[in-house]
Amino acid sequence: MVWRLSQIVEDAAEPADIRNMGHALRQSARIRAIAWRDLTALRPVEQLKELLLPLPFLLTARVAFAFDVPLLPWLASAYFFLAGLRLVHDAFHDNLALSRPAGRVVLLALSGAMLGSMHAVRITHLQHHRDCLGPDDVEGQTARRSAWRAIGAGLAFPFRLHRAAWRRASLVDRRYIAGELLITAALLVAAATHVSSQVTHHVLLMAIAQGLTGFFAVWTVHHDVDEERQVARTLRHRLKSALALGMFFHLEHHLFPRVPTCHLPVLAERLDAAAPELSKATVY
Numbered sequence: 001m002v003w004r005l006s007q008i009v010e011d012a013a014e015p016a017d018i019r020n021m022g023h024a025l026r027q028s029a030r031i032r033a034i035a036w037r038d039l040t041a042l043r044p045v046e047q048l049k050e051l052l053l054p055l056p057f058l059l060t061a062r063v064a065f066a067f068d069v070p071l072l073p074w075l076a077s078a079y080f081f082l083a084g085l086r087l088v089h090d091a092f093h094d095n096l097a098l099s100r101p102a103g104r105v106v107l108l109a110l111s112g113a114m115l116g117s118m119h120a121v122r123i124t125h126l127q128h129h130r131d132c133l134g135p136d137d138v139e140g141q142t143a144r145r146s147a148w149r150a151i152g153a154g155l156a157f158p159f160r161l162h163r164a165a166w167r168r169a170s171l172v173d174r175r176y177i178a179g180e181l182l183i184t185a186a187l188l189v190a191a192a193t194h195v196s197s198q199v200t201h202h203v204l205l206m207a208i209a210q211g212l213t214g215f216f217a218v219w220t221v222h223h224d225v226d227e228e229r230q231v232a233r234t235l236r237h238r239l240k241s242a243l244a245l246g247m248f249f250h251l252e253h254h255l256f257p258r259v260p261t262c263h264l265p266v267l268a269e270r271l272d273a274a275a276p277e278l279s280k281a282t283v284y
Contacts, residue, residue, distance in 0.1 A: 025229050026255060030274045036256045039263040042097045046262055050096060051106070053245075054083035058113070065201050074205065081209040082245050084114045085217065086261055089247075092122045095260040104176065111180035115187065115206035116158055119176040120165035127168065129257060133227050138164040142214040143222035150219035155207070157214030220283050221250035231255070234268065235283045241265070248283045 025031055042050070061076035090096050091106045098106065107118040128139040138160055142150045162177070169177060190196065191203035221233045235241050235248035249264035252271055259267050272279055 025231055025278075028275075031255060031271075034256075034267075034270050034274050036259055036267060036270075039256075039259045039267055040095070042095075042260055042262075046260075047097050050087060050090060050260070050262060054080050054087055054110070054113070057083055061202070061205075062198055065198060073201065077202065077205040078209065079245070081114060081206065082247065084110050085213075086245050086247055088114075088118045088121070089125070090260055091118075092125050093257050095258060108176065108180060112183040112187065113206075115184055115203060115210055117162060117165070117177045117180035117184070119173050119180060120162045120169070121158075123165040123168050123173065124161045127164075129254070132231070132254065133222065139218060140222060142218040145219065147215065147219060147223070150215040150223075151212070153214050154211040157218075158210045217247075221248060225281060230278065230281050233281045233283045234279055236268065236272075236279050240284075244283075250283070251278060251281070 057076050057080035061073045061080055064072035064076055087096075088107055088110050091098070091103050094100075094103060096103065096106070104119070107122065111118045124139045128137050131137045133140045133143060141160075142153060142157060145153070162181070166174065166177060187199065187203050191200040194200055223233075225232060230251070232250040232254045233248070234251040235244065241248060246261050246264060249261070249268055252259070252264045252267045253261075255271070256267060268279075
């Protein structure tokens with residue numbers, strides 16, 4: 001049911017049909033005139049690149065840890081988590097040109113590696129798009145806090161997401177969520193019992209990353225914005241955007257959620273031509 005509802009919402013004829021957040025902005029003639037449908041398709045090489053993006057960072061982290069390279073395991077693990085977020089985020093919106101079963105496999109695989117249920121996060125993320133920063137948006141509530149309170153929420157943030165997702169989930173999604181949480185629990189037990197120093201190190205870093213997600217993935221892109229006319233923040237600095245793996249084209253994403261992350265820079269150029277003032281609300 002959740003998959004079907006999200007598909008109805010995301011396949012709407014115009015970006016304005018996704019309700020609530022930024023309704024006034026989406027209804028403006030300038031935004032409605034922006035071409036975006038040509039950006040929704042992925043070439044096979046782009047699809048493969050997106051699917052494999054987290055892998056080099058994971059391998060680098062594990063090799064660097066094995067050879068005791070200073071700092072590199074931490075940095076590579078952080079980028080693995082960020083690349084994983086990019087991949088599952090595109091999977092949430094069916095932007096990877098995959099069949100539905102294949103999309104579920106992607107979420108299942110990343111759930112174990114990232115320490116949580118990505119099927120659960122998908123449910124709360126799609127609700128975030130339907131009612132962004134509204135009373136039913138559990139994901140977006142972090143943006144209402146100060147920066148320090150958003151950081152201080154820590155692991156309470158993913159726990160809240162999982163609890164809210166379970167309440168909204170269909171029977172099928174609950175089965176996936178339960179399975180993914182069992183995998184997570186097994187990894188936590190393996191880490192706690194020191195089955196492998198590699199596992200313990202990876203689980204520790206993923207737990208830290210999960211605890212910072214509310215700040216880096218929500219607060220930074222949604223704090224202090226006009227929900228009707230600005231909707232989200234963006235990032236135009238090329239180097240900073242590259243370092244963030246393109247994840248901070250958030251205004252563009254909320255206006256046109258069916259555009260894959262790898263095509264958001266092109267969409268940003270079109271948005272700047274139509275409404276240059278919107279890029280002034282930057283992430284940092």
